[in-house]
Amino acid sequence: MSVKPKPLGPIPQGFSVIDGELAIGGRTASELIASSQHTPLFVYSQDLLRARMDNLRAAMPERIRVNYAIKANSFEPVLSLMNELSDGLDIASGGELDMVKAIGADMANVSFAGPGKRDSELETAIAVGATLNLESEGEARRALDTADKLGKVPRLAIRVNPEFELRGSGMKMGGGAKPFGIDAERVPALAKEIIAAGCEWRGLHIFTGSQALSAEAIAEAQCNVLSLAASLTEKMGAPLPKLNMGGGFGIPYFHGDEPVDIRHMGKQLDEHFSALPDELSGTEFFLELGRYLVGEAGVYLTRILDKKVSHGETYLVTDGGLHHQLAASGNFGTVIRRNYPAAIANRFDAEPSAIATIVGCLCTPLDRLADRAMLPEADVGDLVAIFCAGAYGASASPSAFLGQGPAAEMLV
């Protein structure tokens, strides 16, 4: 057959081989599956989560704090660890507010963004003292009314829709008409109104895009964020307590992707921070990161149920699929499907020798985990690992599809 392999994405650093198997946290894939008694299984590595945060902090200017956007992964043990490692938690729904309450997060460090907040969500957030990142003048009015009703002083910040975007980002969150935040030119008037109303003014949230890999592009966007924040602050005529600069740091999913050069970015940011505009001299600066902090620390393990040949092509049929790994299947916001990094977990050091397509167990042609991948010979009972599964995996996939149900999750 003239079937040509399609490249796999790069396997993240930090995984080891024990007895020929992929090992996470010093335990082999087989051991991890045996202890969970369930496949498919998401395994998240504490060591990798800690190392990622340490490296980031070492590279960034000292003044920058790091928030965790819990939407990336809100599995309770991961969330608790990230609460410990980060300087604050960013949430996007009442459901996520419940999660951060459940782990005992300090509400003074929790902020709530999202374009459609229900009155009940505003009420709970104000009652517990979380900061609301206001997305519109209408939401501001509702928040003020709610605070009045509760007799509470609300903590309010404003999300800005900037004129510029993050070049090369997978999702653009700025530059032109957007449902997020308030167009920059209308921000000073609203800020003045909020401050005049006696709220606790918490500052600005400026998010320009996500999943960018170019340090230059991210640093450029953050330089623009600093300038915009300074100019808005000047117009407001009041100090800016906090600035959420967004994040946008991507991770390499696909063949040819290179990790963000955070040391280079750190140096560029150092320069910007050494020449900080006067308006921002007293401001606390936050990066908001989700995928970058947790994405590469997670692996999805699924067992091969069947091996079959159709028209000369080999299929490895697993007990997992797009109901846990929607993005890896290429069906979530992607135009052209490309392979995530993948491996045969229990033959992790074996030489690739055969081309196989890894599919899920769902009865739909969309359910593809790796297309024509060059892998070690594998058979029924072997374990497939899909990497970069720490973010937007379990929580961003339709787990009830075809009556399948969720995967197990484990922090090791």
Added chain:
Amino acid sequence: MSVKPKPLGPIPQGFSVIDGELAIGGRTASELIASSQHTPLFVYSQDLLRARMDNLRAAMPERIRVNYAIKANSFEPVLSLMNELSDGLDIASGGELDMVKAIGADMANVSFAGPGKRDSELETAIAVGATLNLESEGEARRALDTADKLGKVPRLAIRVNPEFELRGSGMKMGGGAKPFGIDAERVPALAKEIIAAGCEWRGLHIFTGSQALSAEAIAEAQCNVLSLAASLTEKMGAPLPKLNMGGGFGIPYFHGDEPVDIRHMGKQLDEHFSALPDELSGTEFFLELGRYLVGEAGVYLTRILDKKVSHGETYLVTDGGLHHQLAASGNFGTVIRRNYPAAIANRFDAEPSAIATIVGCLCTPLDRLADRAMLPEADVGDLVAIFCAGAYGASASPSAFLGQGPAAEMLV
């Protein structure tokens, strides 16, 4: 502004207006929301489900029976009704097997397809007497071993990977290498083996594609299915008890889509059935339909939480989104996003007069329910209806994404 509207898909027939509002089953959208006490809400219409089945049966040759593929919508009241209206239920997982057991379906009319069946799923299916549509020789062996262990005679059919595909289908399930079924040339040998092993031989399952709108193309594919089934049956040398001919009937989602002309198709099928090959003279014929039976009977209702303007464009921010309506957001197996049919439900008879983009409440630019739609003027508190929400809505969307949780569902 020079913003141009983008067309909406066609609103399905069968909905009415009461007091200016969209009405389903004689109740206005507002009443339905009031009685569910929850938005977003999926509403499914009994009348429309019944009418669809009646019309289909009237158009199809009398010999054709109609199975319901429960993956399209397995909300229990809908499933119970479809069990009553259809001639059998097709399932695709152990979870779906539990659902059809829970409603007391007759297992003699239940068949289980899907490329990755676990041993435990095979065991339950054989124990309760559901038919297994075997997807590979390996699965056949596992099924025989399981039946042996249980001391049961298994009901077995074979899923065939045909050489041809359904022209114009949204998802191709035949023609070339596929993870589904067994390549046609290997089917007779496996069928003989199964029959010789003393199993209850149930026949063939041949599925060529889905979401096709051309009656000609569907009839042509079904003509090919009949020929293939006859030729395989001849090679097996045993009668074919049942033939699941697949389905493939689509529904119009987008501007310019026309419904399948089922009367024309019925006439074409009549011709094929009047000249049926001898091999199939005693065969029972089944269509397997999911989306076609339930898709247009469902409406998704979501409330507008905010109305905002960014750079001259109006956004209606709702309390729903892609976590319930992944396909409508354009993020499930689609390359180019197009608008589903949508309306302002409580102003259903008002003239469209303004362009607005309807987004969900999720903090991601992917969360778009209607892009630049020409709609009646709408504001906070109004209800948005997204049509064609009866299939692959609630169950095929990532309801836990961003901590949101599922929508309510209601059969009226």
